[in-house]
Structures are given as structure tokens and as C-alpha cells.
Amino acid sequence: MATIKDISQLTGFSITTVSRALNGYSDVSESTRKLIKEAAESLSYSPNGLARGLVMKETKTLGLLVSGMTYKNIDNNFVFEVLCGINDSAANSDYDLILFSTNTAKQKMKTYTQLCRERKVDGVILQGVKTDDPYLQEVLDSDIPCVLIDIPIQSENVGYVSTNHKESAQAAVEHLIRLGHQKIAMINGYPEAFVSKERFEGFVTAMDQAGLNWKREWVVNGDFTEEEAQHQAVKLLRAYPEITAFFCASDMMALGVIKAANEMGLSVPGQLSIVGFDDIPTAVYFQPPLTTIGQNMYQLGYEAANLLMRMLKSEDSPKSNVLRNELILRSSTDKPHHRNI
Amino acid sequence: MATIKDISQLTGFSITTVSRALNGYSDVSESTRKLIKEAAESLSYSPNGLARGLVMKETKTLGLLVSGMTYKNIDNNFVFEVLCGINDSAANSDYDLILFSTNTAKQKMKTYTQLCRERKVDGVILQGVKTDDPYLQEVLDSDIPCVLIDIPIQSENVGYVSTNHKESAQAAVEHLIRLGHQKIAMINGYPEAFVSKERFEGFVTAMDQAGLNWKREWVVNGDFTEEEAQHQAVKLLRAYPEITAFFCASDMMALGVIKAANEMGLSVPGQLSIVGFDDIPTAVYFQPPLTTIGQNMYQLGYEAANLLMRMLKSEDSPKSNVLRNELILRSSTDKPHHRNI
DNA sequence: TTGTATGCGTTATCAG
DNA sequence: CTGATAACGCATACAA
Numbered sequence: 001m002a003t004i005k006d007i008s009q010l011t012g013f014s015i016t017t018v019s020r021a022l023n024g025y026s027d028v029s030e031s032t033r034k035l036i037k038e039a040a041e042s043l044s045y046s047p048n049g050l051a052r053g054l055v056m057k058e059t060k061t062l063g064l065l066v067s068g069m070t071y072k073n074i075d076n077n078f079v080f081e082v083l084c085g086i087n088d089s090a091a092n093s094d095y096d097l098i099l100f101s102t103n104t105a106k107q108k109m110k111t112y113t114q115l116c117r118e119r120k121v122d123g124v125i126l127q128g129v130k131t132d133d134p135y136l137q138e139v140l141d142s143d144i145p146c147v148l149i150d151i152p153i154q155s156e157n158v159g160y161v162s163t164n165h166k167e168s169a170q171a172a173v174e175h176l177i178r179l180g181h182q183k184i185a186m187i188n189g190y191p192e193a194f195v196s197k198e199r200f201e202g203f204v205t206a207m208d209q210a211g212l213n214w215k216r217e218w219v220v221n222g223d224f225t226e227e228e229a230q231h232q233a234v235k236l237l238r239a240y241p242e243i244t245a246f247f248c249a250s251d252m253m254a255l256g257v258i259k260a261a262n263e264m265g266l267s268v269p270g271q272l273s274i275v276g277f278d279d280i281p282t283a284v285y286f287q288p289p290l291t292t293i294g295q296n297m298y299q300l301g302y303e304a305a306n307l308l309m310r311m312l313k314s315e316d317s318p319k320s321n322v323l324r325n326e327l328i329l330r331s332s333t334d335k336p337h338h339r340n341i
Numbered sequence: 342m343a344t345i346k347d348i349s350q351l352t353g354f355s356i357t358t359v360s361r362a363l364n365g366y367s368d369v370s371e372s373t374r375k376l377i378k379e380a381a382e383s384l385s386y387s388p389n390g391l392a393r394g395l396v397m398k399e400t401k402t403l404g405l406l407v408s409g410m411t412y413k414n415i416d417n418n419f420v421f422e423v424l425c426g427i428n429d430s431a432a433n434s435d436y437d438l439i440l441f442s443t444n445t446a447k448q449k450m451k452t453y454t455q456l457c458r459e460r461k462v463d464g465v466i467l468q469g470v471k472t473d474d475p476y477l478q479e480v481l482d483s484d485i486p487c488v489l490i491d492i493p494i495q496s497e498n499v500g501y502v503s504t505n506h507k508e509s510a511q512a513a514v515e516h517l518i519r520l521g522h523q524k525i526a527m528i529n530g531y532p533e534a535f536v537s538k539e540r541f542e543g544f545v546t547a548m549d550q551a552g553l554n555w556k557r558e559w560v561v562n563g564d565f566t567e568e569e570a571q572h573q574a575v576k577l578l579r580a581y582p583e584i585t586a587f588f589c590a591s592d593m594m595a596l597g598v599i600k601a602a603n604e605m606g607l608s609v610p611g612q613l614s615i616v617g618f619d620d621i622p623t624a625v626y627f628q629p630p631l632t633t634i635g636q637n638m639y640q641l642g643y644e645a646a647n648l649l650m651r652m653l654k655s656e657d658s659p660k661s662n663v664l665r666n667e668l669i670l671r672s673s674t675d676k677p678h679h680r681n682i
Numbered sequence: 683t684t685g686t687a688t689g690c691g692t693t694a695t696c697a698g
Numbered sequence: 699c700t701g702a703t704a705a706c707g708c709a710t711a712c713a714a
Contacts, residue, residue, distance in 0.1 A: 054693095069424070099439070364709085
């Protein structure tokens with residue numbers, strides 16, 4: 001609870017001098033600096049960040065607005081990996097992170113801008129917002145430096161970090177095509193996710209370039225959940241027995257499809273090939289181990305924080321960074337064997 | 342960037358009145374309150390948390406000091422689950438969380454107390470610190486309200502939240518004993534972890550109560566890592582072929598033991614039974630699915646934040662909360678079949 | 683019911 | 699090299 005005032009009284013120097021001495025200004029003699037530092041030590045002084053932030057207009061704090069840090073997403077360490085990356089990067093530059101805990105309920109109470117301004121964060125990283133999220137427009141209107149994760153929008157003070165969703169989705173489907181699959185279905189997430197849109201485009205591109213005509217009905221939304229994906233896959237497999245492969249927009253949904261195959265008595269990959277997306281830690285333990293698109297979420301977070309801090313230093317470097325995903329071949333894909341044979 | 346001063350000028354009321362009106366004091370007429378609120382709205386005013394915190398000596402902020410939010414622990418969503426629980430609980434009471442990003446490197450630069458005082462957090466939750474961590478003593482010396490996770494220490498302003506490690510470890514071993522195992526080895530974490538100590542005690546109690554004499558050499562440390570556990574298990578299985586079961590202090594180490602069994606050509610659970618601890622999401626996908634002790638880490642985090650916020654309201658309710666774990670039976674344990682048969 | 687004056691702990695401006 | 703003094707934005711005891 002000691003303040004510079006206490007140090008001032010103890011040493012006899014003015015508040016000003018104490019402040020300058022402690023902050024390493026050069027226009028204070030080494031002898032007084034030594035005295036002051038000793039006094040600070042003996043009083044176990046620590047500067048008050050609030051007071052400092054109030055006058056300096058800089059808090060060395062990054063805001064983190066994450067949809068999905070709640071009970072239902074607990075299995076999705078996706079969010080956590082990003083968080084670790086952000087954390088490590090911020091730590092290197094002496095920033096601390098503040099987690100805005102915003103339920104969807106509270107989202108209506110406090111706007112994005114209010115949240116940030118109250119806490120006086122220097123910048124914000126946004127993760128998990130949807131296209132129809134009201135926050136999104138606010139971000140663009142606001143003057144707070146912001147980095148979006150997986151939303152390719154850019155402006156004066158908003159940048160983004162993402163991965164090449166379209167290309168890697170395309171690569172996943174091309175892998176299936178190369179194996180000989182022609183009747184390929186897709187389980188997507190939900191329309192409000194940017195990534196869903198991009199992954200769908202990748203699917204379409206791959207199919208079109210291969211000259212395969214695909215049915216609109218074969219592309220369905222699985223809400224990024226295992227259950228819904230399983231449900232949709234069963235429906236699809238019943239209605240269209242000719243389907244030999246699934247491309248899923250997430251590993252958990254791929255797991256749902258695996259279960260659907262089990263439910264239908266279809267072997268994987270013997271009678272049904274499945275590709276996922278994400279490469280969650282569990283994917284390698286699936287039965288069979290899942291062929292999937294690997295995303296380096298840690299690096300994504302790391303780069304997001306890096307980009308934001310560069311923006312704060314008003315370096316006018318590029319305001320976006322798109323990382324490359326990687327197709328990981330495991331055992332859930334194989335040549336097609338029509339199940340009526 | 343609008344302040345109450347701006348509102349004051351716009352409406353003609355004094356700063357005081359504006360402040361009181363906005364904060365819902367009763368001694369301001371409804372008509373002026375309405376005027377002031379409208380002005381605030383039109384200026385899109387948000388209060389400055391720094392200024393407020395400076396005078397109120399309360400920031401509505403909880404500090405979070407987590408060892409292990411870094412790259413190497415990324416597979417361990419343990420930390421994440423706790424975080425989600427804390428987050429949800431804090432959100433319900435309008436607290437925000439600040440993540441102290443402290444490398445072990447920086448740990449020497451800034452003390453625990455400095456970290457907290459600079460940020461003026463109202464209280465702190467500590468996770469993942471070891472018994473020999475210098476921060477631990479600081480916590481006890483400091484006057485900042487604090488809740489420890491999985492460290493049973495308590496004082497005027499520090500409480501803790503944990504699970505019944507000893508009893509549940511005991512239950513795990515008793516399960517093995519009930520199946521008929523007598524030669525049971527244990528892979529523990531490391532000595533500096535409180536939980537390791539407690540889980541070890543549970544092991545000892547179960548063995549002693551069953552009248553089984555166990556060898557000190559059969560209890561080894563696996564550093565909570567898959568690799569080290571595998572290494573140690575292989576060593577143990579080579580030296581003591583009579584071992585028929587392993588109790589592991591974490592699921593990842595149990596996985597290491599499964600791999601050790603594979604390496605040695607032993608079937609699980611046919612020739613070797615294995616029990617883990619944690620119930621990570623992956624455990625159910627192990628080959629075979631892992632019998633383990635399930636910890637509800639989300640709830641642990643939730644209760645930690647709850648406890649801390651109760652302490653902040655200086656309610657003198659109990660300062661500790663010990664949750665109960667649950668033995669989850671899957672397929673990695675069975676009756677012993679001596680491998681020479 | 684409203685306004686005046688003061689302080690929270692810092693940094694910054696400008697004199698000495 | 700050092701020291702008054704004024705901000706920063708807000709809340710509160712005390713007057714009116």
C-alpha cells in the first residue's frame with residue numbers, strides 16, 4: 001500500500017523526483033536514485049497500475065472476448081489452445097490479458113465498446129463470434145484496435161488471423177477424390193460461421209474441378225456437434241446409399257459420422273471414408289484414427305497477439321495473417337468399396 | 342471518451358449529481374436522473390474503471406495465476422476446464438478475470454504480491470503451483486484474498502478448493518484389490534505436487550488395509566508425462582514380472598503404461614490392469630477405454646471463484662471446499678491372470 | 683434535492 | 699538535477 005508519496009516523505013525528495021527516479025529517467029543523479037530505490041524496496045512499494053493507466057492512457061492490457069468459454073464447450077480445447085498462444089505471446093511483451101466474461105445474456109446489457117472502454121484495454125482479440133453477432137459491427141465502428149480470429153475482415157484498426165480454410169478443405173476433398181470417391185457428402189457447421197462458408201467453398205471447388213456433380217442435399221449442417229452430425233449422417237446414408245465418403249467441418253462431427261456408420265453397420269474406412277477438420281488431440285484415438293485437417297491453434301493465438309501488439313505500436317505492417325493447415329492422413333479414409341458388393 | 346464532466350456540462354448539473362444519478366442513488370429526482378441518463382446515452386458514455394477503481398479501492402477483477410498455460414501443457418485441458426468454471430462463476434457476479442501471464446523466467450522478476458498490487462485485483466486464484474514454489478509463501482504472507490486450487494492451506498485470507506484425492510486414490514486401488522490384484526505398482530506425478538502426496542497416501546492406505554505388503558520400489562514418479570510413465574513402467578515390468586496392475590496418478594501417464602504394455606507384448610486388461618486419474622475426454626477413446634478417477638474440474642473452478650467472492654464479501658463461511666471424485670469403470674481393469682500361465 | 687471541495691496515485695509541464 | 703502544480707475521471711463528506 002506504499003505510494004510514491006510515502007517514498008517522498010521517507011527520503012525527503014519530491015514526488016516528482018521519486019517518480020522519475022523509479023522510472024529510470026536520466027535526469028536524476030545516481031546517488032538520489034539509489035536512495036530512492038532503497039526506500040522503495042524497504043517499503044515494498046509497487047506502482048499502482050490504475051493511477052498510472054489513468055494518466056498514461058495505456059494499461060498494458062489486452063482484452064479477450066471469447067464466445068464459448070463455458071460449460072458446453074469444455075471438450076473443445078480449441079479455444080484453450082488459442083488462449084495459450086495469446087498468453088505466451090502477450091507474456092513476452094509484458095502485457096496481461098483480461099478475460100471478458102460475457103454470457104449471451106449479458107451481451108445485451110453491455111455493448112462491446114462499453115466492455116472495452118470500462119476496462120481501458122489497449123486492444124482486443126475476438127474469438128468465436130458469428131457473422132450475425134451484433135458485436136461484429138460494433139468492432140468495425142469502434143476505434144479500439146482489434147484482431148479477429150477466423151473472420152476475414154479488415155479496416156483501419158481491425159485486423160485478423162485465420163487459416164486457409166478453403167484451400168485445406170479443398171485438399172481434404174481432393175484426397176477423397178484421389179482415392180476414387182465420387183459420391184461425397186459434407187457435414188458442415190452452421191451458416192453463421194465464416195469458416196463454414198469457406199470450407200464449403202473448398203468442397204465445391206474440389207468437386208467441380210474434378211468434374212463430379214454433387215447434390216445440394218448432400219451438404220448438411222451438423223451444428224459442430226457430434227450428436228447432430230450423427231443424426232444427419234444416418235439420414236443421409238439411408239436416403240442415399242451411394243454415398244461412399246464424408247467430409248466433416250470438425251473432428252467432433254466426424255466422430256458423429258463414425259458412430260452413424262457403426263449404427264448402420266458400415267465399416268470405416270472399408271465401406272465409408274471420413275475426413276475431419278481440426279485435429280483435436282482425441283482424433284488420433286478415434287476408431288479408426290481420423291484423417292483430418294490439422295490446425296495449429298496455438299500458433300493462431302500467438303500470431304493474433306503479435307499482430308495486435310504490432311498494431312498498438314502503430315507499425316503499419318500487414319493487418320492480416322493466414323496460416324496454412326495440413327492434411328493429416330490416418331486410417332479413416334481408403335478406396336471406395338461399394339457396400340452392395 | 343465522454344466523461345461525467347461532459348455530461349455535467351451538457352445537462353447543466355454538477356458532476357456530483359451526475360455521478361449519483363448514474364449510480365442509482367435515491368436522493369436525486371427522477372426528472373433530473375432521466376435527463377442525465379439521456380445525456381449519457383447520447384454521448385455514449387461509459388464509466389472509466391480505472392478512475393473508479395482508484396477511488397473505490399475495488400476493481401471487480403479477479404486475478405488468475407496459472408502455471409501451465411503454455412505450449413507444453415496444451416493437451417491438458419484440465420487447466421481449461423477449471424478456467425471455464427471460474428469464468429462462468431465470475432460472470433454471474435460481474436467480475437472480470439485477469440490472466441497473469443507469468444513465465445517461470447518472469448517469476449523471478451516480479452513477485453506475486455507485486456503482480457497483484459499493480460493490477461489492483463480484488464482477489465486471486467492460484468492453480469498449478471508446487472509445494473516448493475516461492476509464490477506459495479508469499480501468498481500466505483500477503484493480505485490479498487486468495488483461493489488455492491488443490492493445495493490444502495488455509496489462513497485468515499487464503500482458502501482452498503480441492504477434491505478428495507486420498508479417498509479416491511484409495512478407492513481406485515481398492516477396486517484393483519477387489520478384482521484380486523495383489524502386486525500393484527503406482528506411477529505417481531512428482532514429489533512437489535500436493536496431489537501426488539495425497540494420492541500416494543490413498544494407495545498406501547488401501548494396500549495396508551488389505552494387508553498387502555507393497556514394495557517401495559514399485560512406486561515411482563512419472564512426472565505426469567506419458568513418455569516418462571511409459572519409460573518407468575517398462576523398467577518396472579522388466580524388473581518385477583509379478584506386477585499385475587498399475588495405479589497411475591494421471592490419465593496421460595496411464596496411457597504411457599498402456600503403451601509400455603504394448604511394448605512388452607502384454608494385453609490390457611488381460612495381463613495387466615491399469616487405473617488412471619483425471620478422466621480426460623480422451624480417456625474413453627484409449628485402447629482399451631480407461632478405468633479412472635473422474636474429477637469435475639469445471640465445478641472445481643466454479644467453486645473456487647464462488648469461494649473467493651464470498652471471501653471478498655467477508656462472509657465468514659468455511660474457507661475450504663473439497664469435492665468428491667468418482668471411480669469410473671471402463672475396460673482397462675479386470676481380474677489378474679498371471680502372465681506366465 | 684443539488685453543488686462545492688477534496689482526494690485516490692501517477693505522470694507531465696514547466697519553473698527553478 | 700530537482701520541485702511545485704496541474705491534470706486523469708470518479709466518488710464522497712459536507713454544505714447549502
